[in-house]
Structure formats: structure tokens, C-alpha cells
Amino acid sequence: MKKYIIILLVFYLNSISALNAENSKKGKIDFDWFNSEEYKMIKKMQNCKVQYLDGSFGTCNPYNSYRNPNLR
Amino acid sequence: MNSSKLITFFFIFFVAVSCTPRSLSVAQKNACMAPSANFKALDAIHSTKIHAILWAKKFAKQASSKELSLSDKCRQTQILIKALYGLRDGESATWENPQNNTSGKIKILNTIVQTGIWGYGGCRDYLSYIKIDDKLETFKFRACPKELGAFELVDSAGFPIPGHLYFAGWYFYDYRFFE
Numbered sequence: 001m002k003k004y005i006i007i008l009l010v011f012y013l014n015s016i017s018a019l020n021a022e023n024s025k026k027g028k029i030d031f032d033w034f035n036s037e038e039y040k041m042i043k044k045m046q047n048c049k050v051q052y053l054d055g056s057f058g059t060c061n062p063y064n065s066y067r068n069p070n071l072r
Numbered sequence: 073m074n075s076s077k078l079i080t081f082f083f084i085f086f087v088a089v090s091c092t093p094r095s096l097s098v099a100q101k102n103a104c105m106a107p108s109a110n111f112k113a114l115d116a117i118h119s120t121k122i123h124a125i126l127w128a129k130k131f132a133k134q135a136s137s138k139e140l141s142l143s144d145k146c147r148q149t150q151i152l153i154k155a156l157y158g159l160r161d162g163e164s165a166t167w168e169n170p171q172n173n174t175s176g177k178i179k180i181l182n183t184i185v186q187t188g189i190w191g192y193g194g195c196r197d198y199l200s201y202i203k204i205d206d207k208l209e210t211f212k213f214r215a216c217p218k219e220l221g222a223f224e225l226v227d228s229a230g231f232p233i234p235g236h237l238y239f240a241g242w243y244f245y246d247y248r249f250f251e
Contacts, residue, residue: 028142028143029102029104029142029143029146030143030171031143031146031147033102033104033143033146033150036150038149038150038153038154039103039150041153041157041240042103042149042153042239042240043103045240045241046103046239046240046241048241058217059217059241060241061194061217061241061242062157063183063194063195063196063217064194064217065194066183066184066185066186066193066194066217
């Protein structure tokens with residue numbers, strides 16, 4: 001039984017290492033993504049908060065203003 | 073536990089690990105989360121919330137299908153953010169990578185202006201195209217600002233549908249549920 005477990009474990013570890021090697025090749029970005037305006041926008045919008053007059057909080061997404069203005 | 077049960081357990085474990093959308097976490101780490109570029113993995117996760125059985129089929133499908141490289145996912149995300157925050161209705165943005173024989177396009181269809189208390193105010197409907205080796209896939213999404221109220225929107229049949237993703241100030245919903 002131990003033999004089976006060892007064989008399966010070797011297969012599993014081998015497949016994981018192969019996948020990781022493949023992922024590290026694929027994991028490189030071939031253009032300057034992290035300095036792009038869009039990347040900066042994502043980071044800003046992901047965490048940005050504004051406080052409304054009623055005390056509630058919302059994100060900085062400017063399209064919030066397309067909601068019923070009477071609600072604000 | 074006898075040996076056959078143990079082997080079966082290892083086999084199931086191996087299959088489950090193989091089906092996990094590994095590339096999604098890499099895309100997430102690099103903020104390249106355009107829903108169309110990660111659709112199969114996101115859809116498989118989404119299905120676990122609304123289907124009893126279908127999710128297993130979708131996990132298997134996403135594990136075996138060809139997908140964009142990380143760089144191309146980032147390109148698709150770049151034009152998506154550009155389009156959602158910067159383009160007017162009817163306008164579109166594109167990218168092309170001849171090295172991988174891939175390309176993508178985002179077209180903003182319309183922006184909803186809310187008139188009553190309830191509605192999809194601030195939501196933007198858009199089409200997303202991804203081409204890999206001359207095979208074109210088209211997706212349609214509704215992106216909504218975060219404060220719409222809840223992560224779930226009511227679909228055309230009256231059922232609450234959770235979004236596929238929250239990313240960069242928007243909730244993304246598969247438009248098929250609202251047709």
C-alpha cells in the first residue's frame with residue numbers, strides 16, 4: 001500500500017511542479033502594465049471611499065451620480 | 073481505510089486540485105481581472121452559488137479550455153477600465169497581440185440613468201470580444217457602481233443573481249440573466 005501512496009505522491013508533486021513552471025512562464029507581463037493609467041485607476045477605485053451628506057460611505061465611482069440624485 | 077479507498081481518495085483529490093482555477097489567482101494578484109478574460113473560471117465559481125450540479129461541469133470545462141495569457145488578460149483589463157471610466161456610449165477600445173495571435177475589444181452599449189427609487193442607475197452595459205487563434209468569443213456584461221445597494225440584482229425572472237465579480241469600483245453581472 002505504501003508503494004501506491006508514494007507513486008501517487010510522486011505523480012502529484014511532479015504535476016504541480018510542471019504546472020508551476022508553466023505558470024511562472026505565463027506569469028510575466030510583457031508590457032508596462034503596472035505604470036499604466038488604468039492600473040493606477042484600478043488601485044485607486046478598489047479602495048477609495050467618500051462620505052455622503054447623510055453620513056453613509058460609498059466608492060469614488062463617478063457613475064454613482066447617474067443614480068436618482070434625490071437619494072443623495 | 074483499505075488501499076483501494078485510499079487510492080480513490082488520492083485520485084479525487086488530484087482531480088479536484090487540477091480543476092482549481094489557478095490562473096485566476098495569478099490574474100487577481102496582478103489586477104488583470106476583466107470578467108471576459110477570466111470568464112470560464114469566474115463562471116464556474118459563480119455557478120457554485122446558483123446551481124446544484126452544473127458547477128462541476130463548468131470547473132472541468134474551464135480546466136481544459138484554452139485561455140488568454142496573463143499579459144493578454146491585462147490588455148483586456150486595460151481597455152475595459154479605459155472604456156468603463158472614459159468612453160461614451162457607442163464607443164469602443166481594442167488591443168492586439170500578433171505574437172500570441174490574440175486580440176480583444178470592448179464596446180460600451182449604454183449607460184442607465186435612474187429615474188425612480190429602484191433601478192440600475194449608473195450601470196453600463198457593454199460587449200466584450202476576445203479572439204484566440206481566429207476563434208471569436210463574445211460576452212455581454214452589465215457593470216454597476218458599488219453603491220447600487222446589494223451585490224445581487226434581480227434577473228428577468230425575478231430571481232436574485234449574484235455578480236460575477238467586484239473589481240475596480242464596479243460589480244459585473246452576466247447580461248444573460250437580464251435578457
